[in-house]
Amino acid sequence: MCLGIPAKIIAIDENNFGKAEYLGTRVRVNLSLLDEINIGDWVIIHAGFAITRLDEQEAQETLNLLREISQTDKNGF
Amino acid sequence: MEEFRQEEVTSALIKKIKKKIEAIGRSVRIMEVCGTHTMTVYRYGLKPILEESGVDLLSGPGCPVCITPDEYHEIIISLLTERPKTIVASFGDMTRVPTSKGSLQTAVPAASSRLKIVYSPAEALELASSYPDCEIIFFGAGFETTIPSIAFTVKEARARQLTNFSLLAACWLIPPPLRAILESAEVAIDGFLYPGHVSVIIGSAPYRFVAEEYKIPGTITGFEPNDVLLGIISILDQILEGKPQVAIEYRRAVKTNGNQKALALMAEVFEIRDAFWRGLGLIPQSGLALKKEYQEFDALKRFSLSLTPSIRSFNPSCRCGEVLRGVISPKDCPLFGQVCRPESPYGPCMVSHEGACLIHFKYGLRWSE
Numbered sequence A: 001m002c003l004g005i006p007a008k009i010i011a012i013d014e015n016n017f018g019k020a021e022y023l024g025t026r027v028r029v030n031l032s033l034l035d036e037i038n039i040g041d042w043v044i045i046h047a048g049f050a051i052t053r054l055d056e057q058e059a060q061e062t063l064n065l066l067r068e069i070s071q072t073d074k075n076g077f
Numbered sequence B: 001m002e003e004f005r006q007e008e009v010t011s012a013l014i015k016k017i018k019k020k021i022e023a024i025g026r027s028v029r030i031m032e033v034c035g036t037h038t039m040t041v042y043r044y045g046l047k048p049i050l051e052e053s054g055v056d057l058l059s060g061p062g063c064p065v066c067i068t069p070d071e072y073h074e075i076i077i078s079l080l081t082e083r084p085k086t087i088v089a090s091f092g093d094m095t096r097v098p099t100s101k102g103s104l105q106t107a108v109p110a111a112s113s114r115l116k117i118v119y120s121p122a123e124a125l126e127l128a129s130s131y132p133d134c135e136i137i138f139f140g141a142g143f144e145t146t147i148p149s150i151a152f153t154v155k156e157a158r159a160r161q162l163t164n165f166s167l168l169a170a171c172w173l174i175p176p177p178l179r180a181i182l183e184s185a186e187v188a189i190d191g192f193l194y195p196g197h198v199s200v201i202i203g204s205a206p207y208r209f210v211a212e213e214y215k216i217p218g219t220i221t222g223f224e225p226n227d228v229l230l231g232i233i234s235i236l237d238q239i240l241e242g243k244p245q246v247a248i249e250y251r252r253a254v255k256t257n258g259n260q261k262a263l264a265l266m267a268e269v270f271e272i273r274d275a276f277w278r279g280l281g282l283i284p285q286s287g288l289a290l291k292k293e294y295q296e297f298d299a300l301k302r303f304s305l306s307l308t309p310s311i312r313s314f315n316p317s318c319r320c321g322e323v324l325r326g327v328i329s330p331k332d333c334p335l336f337g338q339v340c341r342p343e344s345p346y347g348p349c350m351v352s353h354e355g356a357c358l359i360h361f362k363y364g365l366r367w368s369e
């Protein structure tokens, strides 16, 4: 039940609600649990609320780490 | 997102895990606290591969539907069947948990449709506005991931001056049962995969006692298969270095100090209390109750209900309790797959989508037979 869906914010209204999109599906999301959300940000949605903003730089760093591990594996050392 | 699933990377990660296990010189046992992690390791077929590699994963108490004791369901079923003009809203899985009074779905006549399944607590508020002459009770179950949205909903009920809305809080905190499991010493655990989305809210500090007092490694990790494997590698590294800590491998979502706004909201609306968990019994400071200032929204007070803890669950032969403590695997329960099946569950672990028994039934049978 702690399932969270990553989605991109595509609109924000004055009541602190956003419209978010993931894989072509659009959902209404309550943004009250977060500070400073902008259009274009990625968030994790749980039970209709955005619970965190995804940090692109951190995501990139994890991906780099994963690539490095797979590269090292390919090179055999 | 796809990149966190890439198979090429997955196999490189598994090789790395095997090497580390060789270096450790024995197999290790890791508890994945969260049901959503259980889902990942089963769905992507990681469980048997890891087992072969020397990593034994145990499911833990991280499914709110599973650990909510029967008495919560029983009082709400009684209320709903005895009291006219009452509507109960809850998450889908909560409505199918079998108790001595049946489940919310079987006990409440469908025709009266006084049971509403909601996806978000906020939908319960909309019901309160749509049915002004009915009492709306939100039977809200959840861990720290969900609790802030429940807190927000209660505050919103106050702001909208709703007088027909109340909450039956089945709200649970994740760190205290970890201490209970470690204190009982029923199973030897070498490390914990901490739940990613609970940690989004609480950060890493609340788990520190596991590393400091019990010297057990742990890592907060995400829910893609490669996230989980990175989390396991981090735990193996901590074992190899002899330096248990609370590592974060899910930095794109989790900040060290959590979501302060959500935590403040929780603290404003709820206070911490001792609570009974299915299978784990009374755990100090592990549950939440509405604060005095919000008592008008407390369904227990509003309808003079009392939660007398049941000593055992309705089906004494159901072994959910041991499953939740990581003592047995679902397949060790004699009822598993026999009389207890998804269409005829004997316990909540076969009801909930994050319950270990249902997950094992859906994904595990292909390799355990």
Ligand code: SF4
Pocket (backbone or CB within 6 Å): B317, B318, B319, B320, B321, B323, B330, B333, B334, B335, B336, B337, B340, B341, B345, B346, B347, B348, B349, B350, B351, B357
């Ligand atoms: S298989 Fe069924 S009866 Fe056995 S522990 Fe799981 S839910 Fe309970």
